[in-house]
Amino acid sequence: MTSPTSVHVTQLQHVSAAQAVAWHQVVAASTAHDLPGVPVPDPVQIHAQLTRPALGSHRLTWLATGADGVPVGVACLRVFTSPGQEHLAELELHVDPAHRRLGAGSLLLSAVVSACHTENRRSLIAAAAADSPGEAFSERRGFRRAMTLDHLLLRLDGTDHAADLLEIAGAEHPGYRLTSWTGTVPDGLATAFAAAKNAMNDMPVGDLDYGSVAWDPDRVRAMAAVVADRGDTLLTVAVVHDDGTMAGYTEILVPQGLPPRVQQYDTAVVPEHRGHGLGLWVKAAMVRRLRAEYPGVVEIETDNADDNAHMLAVNHRLGFRSYRRTHEVQLDVPSA
Numbered sequence: 001m002t003s004p005t006s007v008h009v010t011q012l013q014h015v016s017a018a019q020a021v022a023w024h025q026v027v028a029a030s031t032a033h034d035l036p037g038v039p040v041p042d043p044v045q046i047h048a049q050l051t052r053p054a055l056g057s058h059r060l061t062w063l064a065t066g067a068d069g070v071p072v073g074v075a076c077l078r079v080f081t082s083p084g085q086e087h088l089a090e091l092e093l094h095v096d097p098a099h100r101r102l103g104a105g106s107l108l109l110s111a112v113v114s115a116c117h118t119e120n121r122r123s124l125i126a127a128a129a130a131d132s133p134g135e136a137f138s139e140r141r142g143f144r145r146a147m148t149l150d151h152l153l154l155r156l157d158g159t160d161h162a163a164d165l166l167e168i169a170g171a172e173h174p175g176y177r178l179t180s181w182t183g184t185v186p187d188g189l190a191t192a193f194a195a196a197k198n199a200m201n202d203m204p205v206g207d208l209d210y211g212s213v214a215w216d217p218d219r220v221r222a223m224a225a226v227v228a229d230r231g232d233t234l235l236t237v238a239v240v241h242d243d244g245t246m247a248g249y250t251e252i253l254v255p256q257g258l259p260p261r262v263q264q265y266d267t268a269v270v271p272e273h274r275g276h277g278l279g280l281w282v283k284a285a286m287v288r289r290l291r292a293e294y295p296g297v298v299e300i301e302t303d304n305a306d307d308n309a310h311m312l313a314v315n316h317r318l319g320f321r322s323y324r325r326t327h328e329v330q331l332d333v334p335s336a
Contacts, residue, residue, distance in 0.1 A: 006067035007066060009073075009111055010062065015050040015051050020050065022063060022074075023074050025096075026072065026073060028040045034129055039259060039261055042257070044231075044257075053226060056080060056082035056213065058081065060112075061077075062108055062111050073093070073099065073104035076091070080211075084211045085212075086120075088210065093105065093112070122209075123331075125210070126331075129326055138331075144329060144330055146330040147207065147327070148325060149327075150322050151302070152303065152304070154287070154315075164319075165288065165319070176239050177242075180236060183224050183234055184221055190220060192245055195246065196248060196249055197219075199270045205305065206328065208330055209330060231256035234251060235251065236250070239282050248273060248279060250266070250279075251264070252265065260297060261298070264300055267282070269282075279314050283314065283315075
C-alpha cells in the first residue's frame with residue numbers, strides 16, 4: 001500500500017506513450033470500480049485525447065506515483081479560452097482504488113487549484129457519478145452540486161423499436177428536408193450550421209457557471225478538425241428549412257477503432273422551429289444512418305440534464321433507457 005508521504009505528483013509537460021499507458025491503468029481501475037460496465041478508452045485513444053489540440057481550450061495534466069513509481073492517480077485540467085468562458089476550467093481526476101484515502105487525490109486537487117489561480121479561473125467544474133467515491137470526495141473538498149445528468153443507452157441490436165424508428169425517420173415534414181455529412185460541414189451549409197449551433201446556448205445547465213460560446217463557420221470547421229486529428233469520426237444529420245436556414249441537427253462521435261458503443265454529441269432545434277417534432281425526426285434519422293453505415297455499433301450513449309424534460313421525452317420515445325446518473329459539481333475557486 002502507498003503511504004501519504006510516498007505519493008509524488010508530477011505535472012506532465014508532454015504526455016508520452018508510456019505515460020498514456022500509466023494513465024490508462026489508473027482510469028481503467030477507477031472506472032471498473034466506480035462505473036462497472038462503462039467502456040474505457042484504450043491507451044492510444046487516451047494519448048490522442050491528452051496530446052491533440054482541444055477546441056477553445058488547453059490542457060494541463062498531472063500524474064501521481066507511489067514510492068516505487070507505480071501510477072496511483074491522474075488529473076487533467078481543461079482550461080477554456082473562448083470568449084464567454086475565460087473564467088472556467090474543467091477537471092477530470094482519477095485515483096486507483098487500491099491507493100485511495102492515502103492523499104493522492106488531495107495532492108492532485110491541490111495542484112489543480114493552484115493552476116486555476118495561475119490561469120485566473122474562478123469556476124472549476126467536474127463530473128462525479130451519483131453515490132460514488134468521487135461524489136463524496138468532491139463534497140468533502142467544497143464542491144457543490146450544480147446539475148444532475150441522466151445517462152441513457154439505446155440498444156441498436158434489439159427489435160423492440162426498430163419498426164417505430166424507421167417510421168419516425170421516414171415521416172414527411174413539409175417545408176423541411178434532411179441532409180447529412182461526415183467530418184467537416186460542407187461549405188454551403190457552414191454558416192447555417194454555425195447559426196444552429198448557437199441554439200445550444202439555451203440548453204439547461206442547472207447552476208453551473210458555464211458561460212456561453214459563440215459559433216461561426218470557422219469554429220464549426222475547427223471542431224471537426226479536432227475530432228479528426230485524434231482519430232475519431234464525427235457524423236451529423238441536419239434538418240434544413242426550405243428558406244435555407246438550418247432548423248436543427250444531431251451529432252454522433254464514433255471513436256477510433258469502431259467500438260460497439262458510440263457517443264451522442266449535440267442535438268439542438270432552433271427556437272423558431274421547435275414544436276414540429278424535428279428533434280425526434282433528426283435523431284431517428286441518425287439511428288437509421290448508424291445502422292446502415294456502422295453495423296458493428298450496438299449502443300448509443302447520451303446524457304441529458306434531469307430538468308431537460310423535452311429531450312428526455314424525445315430520447316425515451318426513441319427507446320433510450322436510463323442506466324446511471326452523474327452530478328456536475330462546481331468549486332468556486334478561492335482567492336490565492
